[in-house]
Amino acid sequence: MTPERYQQVGQIYRAAVELDAAARQPYLVAACAGDESLRAEVEALLAYDAQSAGFIDRPALAQNAEASPAHSWVGQRLGHCQLLALLGQGGMGEVWLAEDTQLGRQVAVKLLPAAFTTDAGRVRRFRQEARAASALNHPNILTIHEIGVHENTHSLSC
Amino acid sequence: VALDDALNSLARLDERQSKIVELRFFGGLTEPEIAEVLQVSQRTVSGDWQLARSWLLRELDQTGPDEKS
Numbered sequence: 001m002t003p004e005r006y007q008q009v010g011q012i013y014r015a016a017v018e019l020d021a022a023a024r025q026p027y028l029v030a031a032c033a034g035d036e037s038l039r040a041e042v043e044a045l046l047a048y049d050a051q052s053a054g055f056i057d058r059p060a061l062a063q064n065a066e067a068s069p070a071h072s073w074v075g076q077r078l079g080h081c082q083l084l085a086l087l088g089q090g091g092m093g094e095v096w097l098a099e100d101t102q103l104g105r106q107v108a109v110k111l112l113p114a115a116f117t118t119d120a121g122r123v124r125r126f127r128q129e130a131r132a133a134s135a136l137n138h139p140n141i142l143t144i145h146e147i148g149v150h151e152n153t154h155s156l157s158c
Numbered sequence: 159v160a161l162d163d164a165l166n167s168l169a170r171l172d173e174r175q176s177k178i179v180e181l182r183f184f185g186g187l188t189e190p191e192i193a194e195v196l197q198v199s200q201r202t203v204s205g206d207w208q209l210a211r212s213w214l215l216r217e218l219d220q221t222g223p224d225e226k227s
Contacts, residue, residue, distance in 0.1 A: 003171050006171040007172070010172070010209050017208065044216060045212045048212040048215045048219075049211075051215070052211045055214075056161070059182070059183060059186035060183055060184055060186075
C-alpha cells in the first residue's frame with residue numbers, strides 16, 4: 001500500500017467508524033465510488049476495529065507490571081527450586097534468587113512471565129537462549145541446570 | 159518484535175500514526191499529552207490511534223506467528 005492510498009483508506013475509515021452499522025454500508029458504497037479494492041480495504045479495517053478494543057490499549061510497562069506482580073512467586077516451588085526473592089526484571093523476563101532444595105544451594109531462576117507465553121516467538125527465543133547457554137562452559141557464562149514449564153510460566157535455573 | 163515490524167511498516171505509510179502508537183503504548187503518554195507533543199488536536203490523536211490500532215492488529219494477523227521474529 002502507498003502512503004497516499006493509506007490516507008484515502010484512513011479518511012473513509014474515520015468517517016465510517018462514526019456511523020452505526022446500518023448507515024455504514026451505504027456510506028461506504030458512496031464514498032468508495034465503485035473502487036472495490038478500496039472498499040474491501042476499509043471494510044477489513046472496520047472489522048478489526050470491533051476486536052481491537054483492548055489491544056495495546058494500556059501502556060506496555062503497566063501491562064508487564066500487572067501481569068507479573070513481584071510478590072506472587074515468593075515461596076513458590078518450581079521443580080525442586082524454591083523462589084526466594086526477585087533480583088531483577090527486564091523486557092525478557094524476571095530473574096529470581098532461589099534455593100535448590102535437593103542440592104541445598106542457591107540458584108538463579110529466570111522466568112518468562114505468563115503474559116509472554118502466548119507469543120510463540122518469545123517462547124522460542126527463551127528456549128534458544130537456554131540451549132545456547134547450556135552448550136557453553138565458561139566462568140563468566142552462567143551454567144544452565146534446568147529448563148522447565150510451570151503453569152504456563154517458562155523457567156530456566158542456573 | 160512482531161509489533162515492532164508492524165510499526166515500522168506503519169511508519170512508512172503514516173509517520174504520525176506510528177509516533178502516536180509509540181508514545182501511547184511504549185511511552186505511556188495520555189492522548190492529551192500526545193496531542194501537545196505532536197502539536198495536533200486531541201481528536202486527531204484519537205482518530206489516528208483508532209485507525210492505527212486496527213491496522214496493526216490486521217497486520218499482525220496477516221504476518222502469522224511463524225514470521226514474527
